[in-house]
Amino acid sequence: MTPINFGGPMSPVPVYGPDSLLAPCPLFQVTGSAVFSGANQARGMRYIVPKSGTIFDLSINVAVQSGNIEVSIWDDSPTTRNALYRSGSIACPATGWQVIAATPGLVVRRGQHIDIALGCDNTTASFARTTPATSVTDLPAAMFPSPNGASGMIGWVRSTSFTAPATFLESSLSTTTNCPAVIARIA
Secondary structure (H helix, E strand, O other), rough: OOOOOOOOOOOOEEEEOOEEEEOOOOEEEEEEEEEEOOOOOEEEEEEEEOOOOOEEEEEEEEEEOOOOEEEEEEEEOOOEEEEEOOOOOOOOOOOEEEEEEOOOOOEEOOOEEEEEEEEEOOOEEEEEEHHHHHHHHEOOOOOOOOOOOOOOOOOOEEOOOOOOOOEEHHHEEEEEEHHHHHEEEOO
């Protein structure tokens, strides 16, 4: 599907309309590309699901192609995070916006909090990133309440072996303002 670009001719992120799953915080914007600071690292970001349905067209923007990646979706458990979807290790796609998983098959509900992460096995690959206008890494609980009680952490880094485990502890995460730009659609 060709994206409808509501952001103007120079908008760096394709916009798919009301079925888009985008970053939850208006402070975040796509600000260029960045490499991972360590191999076998995953970087994730919180998303709030705008409508009930099934996630598809999970996409990233590759700036420099290298090695292998994994895209994963996690629940918002306050202690042990559970993988809701993992692409497994796949070759890093060509540059530009690329659909990673046409149909993850993950059914979500409106208002659900999920974290979407991008893992990479090297420090050469580079991806479009989202960063806040300020150094915000957490929002107040009253503004960003997680239905299941996870912290208000917006962006996170987890250093681990490549690929992602089925679960990990929320306490193993570090906050970051350098998150991969991941988009998806819901139908």
